[in-house]
Amino acid sequence: MSDTRSFPRSVTVYEVGPRDGLQNESRIVNTATKISLIEKLAKAGLPTIEIGSFVRPDLIPALADSEEVAIGLKDLMKKMRLVCLVPNLKGLERAISVGVSEVAVFASATESFAQANLNSSIAQSLERFEPVIRRSRSSGIRVRGYISMCFGDPWEGAVNASQVGRVAEALIEFGVDELSLGDTIGVATPKEVIDLLDHLDKIGIKREKLAVHFHDTYGQALANTLLSILEGITTVDASVGGLGGCPFALSATGNLATEDLIWQLHGLGIETGVNLEELVKVSSWLHQATGIPIKSKAAVALMGKKANQ
Amino acid sequence: MSDTRSFPRSVTVYEVGPRDGLQNESRIVNTATKISLIEKLAKAGLPTIEIGSFVRPDLIPALADSEEVAIGLKDLMKKMRLVCLVPNLKGLERAISVGVSEVAVFASATESFAQANLNSSIAQSLERFEPVIRRSRSSGIRVRGYISMCFGDPWEGAVNASQVGRVAEALIEFGVDELSLGDTIGVATPKEVIDLLDHLDKIGIKREKLAVHFHDTYGQALANTLLSILEGITTVDASVGGLGGCPFALSATGNLATEDLIWQLHGLGIETGVNLEELVKVSSWLHQATGIPIKSKAAVALMGKKANQ
Numbered sequence: 001m002s003d004t005r006s007f008p009r010s011v012t013v014y015e016v017g018p019r020d021g022l023q024n025e026s027r028i029v030n031t032a033t034k035i036s037l038i039e040k041l042a043k044a045g046l047p048t049i050e051i052g053s054f055v056r057p058d059l060i061p062a063l064a065d066s067e068e069v070a071i072g073l074k075d076l077m078k079k080m081r082l083v084c085l086v087p088n089l090k091g092l093e094r095a096i097s098v099g100v101s102e103v104a105v106f107a108s109a110t111e112s113f114a115q116a117n118l119n120s121s122i123a124q125s126l127e128r129f130e131p132v133i134r135r136s137r138s139s140g141i142r143v144r145g146y147i148s149m150c151f152g153d154p155w156e157g158a159v160n161a162s163q164v165g166r167v168a169e170a171l172i173e174f175g176v177d178e179l180s181l182g183d184t185i186g187v188a189t190p191k192e193v194i195d196l197l198d199h200l201d202k203i204g205i206k207r208e209k210l211a212v213h214f215h216d217t218y219g220q221a222l223a224n225t226l227l228s229i230l231e232g233i234t235t236v237d238a239s240v241g242g243l244g245g246c247p248f249a250l251s252a253t254g255n256l257a258t259e260d261l262i263w264q265l266h267g268l269g270i271e272t273g274v275n276l277e278e279l280v281k282v283s284s285w286l287h288q289a290t291g292i293p294i295k296s297k298a299a300v301a302l303m304g305k306k307a308n309q
Numbered sequence: 310m311s312d313t314r315s316f317p318r319s320v321t322v323y324e325v326g327p328r329d330g331l332q333n334e335s336r337i338v339n340t341a342t343k344i345s346l347i348e349k350l351a352k353a354g355l356p357t358i359e360i361g362s363f364v365r366p367d368l369i370p371a372l373a374d375s376e377e378v379a380i381g382l383k384d385l386m387k388k389m390r391l392v393c394l395v396p397n398l399k400g401l402e403r404a405i406s407v408g409v410s411e412v413a414v415f416a417s418a419t420e421s422f423a424q425a426n427l428n429s430s431i432a433q434s435l436e437r438f439e440p441v442i443r444r445s446r447s448s449g450i451r452v453r454g455y456i457s458m459c460f461g462d463p464w465e466g467a468v469n470a471s472q473v474g475r476v477a478e479a480l481i482e483f484g485v486d487e488l489s490l491g492d493t494i495g496v497a498t499p500k501e502v503i504d505l506l507d508h509l510d511k512i513g514i515k516r517e518k519l520a521v522h523f524h525d526t527y528g529q530a531l532a533n534t535l536l537s538i539l540e541g542i543t544t545v546d547a548s549v550g551g552l553g554g555c556p557f558a559l560s561a562t563g564n565l566a567t568e569d570l571i572w573q574l575h576g577l578g579i580e581t582g583v584n585l586e587e588l589v590k591v592s593s594w595l596h597q598a599t600g601i602p603i604k605s606k607a608a609v610a611l612m613g614k615k616a617n618q
Binding site: 003004005007186188189190191192194216217218219220222223225226227230231257259260263264266267268269296297298301 | 312313314316495497498499500501503525526527528529531532534535536539540566568569572573575576577578605606607610
């Protein structure tokens with residue numbers, strides 16, 4: 001696990017662009033474009049795509065149409081893993097009613113961010129998630145648990161691994177299939193990543209249950225992802241074209257760009273199922289369709305190379 | 310050497326902004342600003358700074374004033390490592406005449422780039438470098454050898470480790486103190502880095518003699534640097550504010566940003582001697598003075614954080 005040459009044969013890329021990405025862009029993207037984006041991402045080979053959020057529509061205007069998006073993707077949903085965020089039982093019911101077969105809940109490692117983002121304490125939010133997770137499991141629906149602010153918080157500063165551990169333990173106990181560890185403000189370095197993975201291991205939460213979710217605010221996302229993969233993580237969150245940001249983090253920039261990740265993984269001989277050339281076409285198309293700038297360096301470089309050929 | 314937790318106690322950051330950075334920016338920076346930049350970088354704790362290039366002034370207009378820059382830094386030069394690029398014996402003599410005590414030569418791993426950048430074959434360029442390196446050594450001047458295009462070349466594609474090895478062997482035989490392995494077009498991933506380090510080790514060139522120099526064209530620079538450090542490299546090239554690019558590489562963006570590197574190294578508890586807060590002030594000052602955009606994500610994030618305090 002801790003060798004600089006022990007790369008896995010394959011990595012599952014969990015695409016968060018249509019949800020985490022678009023939620024945090026200033027431009028609102030219309031429903032038809034969102035559906036096309038997700039279909040194109042699927043065609044480019046992304047195995048898992050988060051497509052929306054069943055929160056109250058007025059709370060996140062950018063994702064107010066998640067129900068229509070899910071309905072528009074009914075056929076695709078039967079063939080692959082399309083995931084929706086659900087904040088509570090009501091959201092889960094809405095998701096189930098339109099055929100969603102995989103959901104995610106979004107917890108926080110810190111009280112400050114729980115208050116700011118979930119409008120409740122950590123304990124209250126976990127109380128709300130418990131029946132969501134249990135109901136999902138009993139309905140045969142896969143559940144992912146996000147934990148945000150795992151490595152630092154704009155109000156509280158450094159975050160202890162044990163703090164993350166307590167939330168992780170609760171979510172695992174409720175029955176989540178996978179936990180995604182989020183560096184929401186992008187401050188982590190490999191040391192904090194190793195410390196957290198070690199702590200989780202110590203309390204019985206193994207690498208196989210974990211995904212990592214790095215933001216590139218301080219330019220650290222791909223390096224932290226590399227280290228995580230070397231440490232045994234095989235599910236990595238990324239956002240096409242680097243879509244996204246974080247409204248609660250000061251000057252936060254976007255998620256790890258999927259294209260930059262794929263360039264590294266394929267360079268390492270790690271299989272992803274993704275066709276990078278097709279993926280870059282998706283970024284280029286989205287930019288043309290919406291005006292959202294492309295924040296993936298690999299995508300920009302590959303587009304420039306093609307234009308010069 | 311090959312453990313994911315074996316970080317060194319300290320890393321030497323080799324600052325290339327004033328030379329490699331400014332050489333490849335479209336804006337020309339005046340002599341006084343260059344001198345101030347280097348003085349400020351020294352004050353922020355950078356232990357080694359490349360300050361200019363003694364090539365024919367008409368060949369690289371952005372660095373045509375390197376002689377005046379060196380003269381303006383006469384006092385600082387006695388106290389710390391300030392390095393100048395020299396293309397030939399004549400350049401070395403000019404450098405020595407103004408008190409330069411450390412120089413660098415710039416070789417290529419590929420014939421195409423040697424022709425494009427050095428206007429000669431690899432063999433001819435090495436012939437030119439041999440007396441430069443020998444004369445430097447006999448004059449007590451430290452010499453660094455750059456090898457560019459170590460991992461890929463815009464004309465030739467992938468580059469073999471053995472190709473790099475032949476140039477490295479020649480430079481080592483001539484007497485260079487250090488070899489900087491350059492990913493001039495930013496395409497490398499950790500696999501190619503490991504392959505090259507292993508090959509050089511096999512032919513007797515140890516990690517202690519090596520530095521790494523990554524460009525961020527495909528977003529890979531910091532991840533490759535992390536892997537190199539885990540593999541035993543302790544000298545890393547970086548450019549303040551991510552200054553730079555590469556005119557010979559299609560759509561190439563800048564060097565690894567020094568601030569992003571320092572954020573990682575300090576997060577890992579690795580000593581650099583650099584004061585990151587002061588360094589960010591240098592980026593901010595340079596941006597104000599010249600209009601050159603800041604391409605370091607950590608610098609932008611830290612400036613945003615400060616502005617919001």
